[in-house]
Amino acid sequence: MIDAMSRYDPSAFPPFAVTVDLVVLTVREHELCALLVRRGEPPFQGYWALPGGFVRPDEGLGEAASRELAEETGLRAHSGGGQATAGAHLEQLATYGHPQRDPRMRVVSVAHLALAPDLPTPKPGGDARGARWAPVSELLGPGPADRDPLAFDHALILAEGVERARSKIEYSALATAFCAEEFTVGELRRVYEAVWGVALDPRNFHRKVTGTPGFLVPSGGTTTRQGGRPAQLFTAGGATVLNPPMLRPDS
Amino acid sequence: MIDAMSRYDPSAFPPFAVTVDLVVLTVREHELCALLVRRGEPPFQGYWALPGGFVRPDEGLGEAASRELAEETGLRAHSGGGQATAGAHLEQLATYGHPQRDPRMRVVSVAHLALAPDLPTPKPGGDARGARWAPVSELLGPGPADRDPLAFDHALILAEGVERARSKIEYSALATAFCAEEFTVGELRRVYEAVWGVALDPRNFHRKVTGTPGFLVPSGGTTTRQGGRPAQLFTAGGATVLNPPMLRPDS
DNA sequence: GATCATAGTCGTCTTTCTGACGATAAACAC
DNA sequence: GTGTTTATCGTCAGAAAGACGACTATGATC
Numbered sequence: 001m002i003d004a005m006s007r008y009d010p011s012a013f014p015p016f017a018v019t020v021d022l023v024v025l026t027v028r029e030h031e032l033c034a035l036l037v038r039r040g041e042p043p044f045q046g047y048w049a050l051p052g053g054f055v056r057p058d059e060g061l062g063e064a065a066s067r068e069l070a071e072e073t074g075l076r077a078h079s080g081g082g083q084a085t086a087g088a089h090l091e092q093l094a095t096y097g098h099p100q101r102d103p104r105m106r107v108v109s110v111a112h113l114a115l116a117p118d119l120p121t122p123k124p125g126g127d128a129r130g131a132r133w134a135p136v137s138e139l140l141g142p143g144p145a146d147r148d149p150l151a152f153d154h155a156l157i158l159a160e161g162v163e164r165a166r167s168k169i170e171y172s173a174l175a176t177a178f179c180a181e182e183f184t185v186g187e188l189r190r191v192y193e194a195v196w197g198v199a200l201d202p203r204n205f206h207r208k209v210t211g212t213p214g215f216l217v218p219s220g221g222t223t224t225r226q227g228g229r230p231a232q233l234f235t236a237g238g239a240t241v242l243n244p245p246m247l248r249p250d251s
Numbered sequence: 252m253i254d255a256m257s258r259y260d261p262s263a264f265p266p267f268a269v270t271v272d273l274v275v276l277t278v279r280e281h282e283l284c285a286l287l288v289r290r291g292e293p294p295f296q297g298y299w300a301l302p303g304g305f306v307r308p309d310e311g312l313g314e315a316a317s318r319e320l321a322e323e324t325g326l327r328a329h330s331g332g333g334q335a336t337a338g339a340h341l342e343q344l345a346t347y348g349h350p351q352r353d354p355r356m357r358v359v360s361v362a363h364l365a366l367a368p369d370l371p372t373p374k375p376g377g378d379a380r381g382a383r384w385a386p387v388s389e390l391l392g393p394g395p396a397d398r399d400p401l402a403f404d405h406a407l408i409l410a411e412g413v414e415r416a417r418s419k420i421e422y423s424a425l426a427t428a429f430c431a432e433e434f435t436v437g438e439l440r441r442v443y444e445a446v447w448g449v450a451l452d453p454r455n456f457h458r459k460v461t462g463t464p465g466f467l468v469p470s471g472g473t474t475t476r477q478g479g480r481p482a483q484l485f486t487a488g489g490a491t492v493l494n495p496p497m498l499r500p501d502s
Numbered sequence: 503g504a505t506c507a508t509a510g511t512c513g514t515c516t517t518t519c520t521g522a523c524g525a526t527a528a529a530c531a532c
Numbered sequence: 533g534t535g536t537t538t539a540t541c542g543t544c545a546g547a548a549a550g551a552c553g554a555c556t557a558t559g560a561t562c
Contacts, residue, residue, distance in 0.1 A: 014307065035527090055267070060349050095346040097311060099311060107541065110359075201552085202511090206512090210511095226510090230511045230558060244534080249326060346544075435539085454522090454523080459520085477538065477539090480537080481529060481539080483540090
């Protein structure tokens, strides 16, 4: 047993590196996509990886994740209180610290999950390295054995981030984080359909979201950008938890 | 922006200490209780704190948490697959790394949540320092301003662990982790009542839990240890998620 | 301009689930 | 026996969800 003297003894701690890795998700063309960057040096040189980097000595974990997100996408993150939809939602996901996850040294990575609206730039960030939005369906699941694996344990981190997003939009209003500031009920429905990979009944969905107090606030205008009859425009209401929740079919 | 060369550069990382802290919860006498240990040295000497300690260079985060849990309580933890109720449930909670959370140096703590059945020993562990089960109602909420504060940011960690437990028994079968291997429906109901701090209708609760496939498996026997009519004994079924969930009243 | 396709919105019906609560059953205390 | 306690089964009204019909308002096409 570690005795009391060594519990927080600052002179005898084992050396660790601490990083943040980001699972940045968005919905593009009816598909849930994750942001990947290409590694420029070993190990895993040339592999696609989640964006991330070292936590600096004077910044918190959330600050580091927010900084990395801004560097990669230009988005300003707001964790917690979710009223405005401009900017991205950011929350801590989980921490990964298997002793061998980095072949060179002991690295503990605090993964974060970011949900962003569809960004205008196909290749985000001003980064000289490659960066792309990859459909998660091509990265996870029983795909072809010849697909490019992600660096480190990033496939595991991505999978847990995607599952977190899928489950979180059930009982929270977070799906609006994937939308622009103003959006229609149909656009919000297509977000759910893309994240869950299912088709939802437009009539029941409309009844559900417009009947949940605080979820949507009519902004007054209408749009026909989706074709068909003009649709009412909404902004995200102050509600953060949905009661009752939006349940995934079958699951 | 951190360039590609420094992303995982092992020769230039800032030094961090990495610890695990444990939120160990149990139900004792109709109350949700957390395990606390008394600190024997500064900082926060004499304060009550969550059990925890350094992650060793050759062990993973979950291993470190499991080891600390065994050292403090003698429980063998099993994360993930929850069939047997002997031993405790253990899962990662969140990671806390504010630069100033430890006054001496940069410490990142990976908090874990453990759910344990009521242990026979009132003061668990063979530890010479003090250790106790404290009702969470005395530690959190708008209590008297003169109560003992916890060391470091452990009150925050405890609050998030308690909230995680409260929400997780809604949609998972984890409440059985608070019970002995064999338990009655009434005992399981008292677990929910203690964790949520509410009273539940025994008839509706019985209908709900016995009607959820895979939640409870009759073990054949009966018991009168709660008084009254003999109650059927159950063990935890293989189900991990409850569909539909057990919803907290009002919330 | 009439017709068609598309998307949005309002209703209806049936089934399922919940919350409130009555009633019965089987033990123990006296 | 009577009373108390806990367990278990049933009933009923209201809420919510899934399936789906019907109507509306726009742009596209003939």
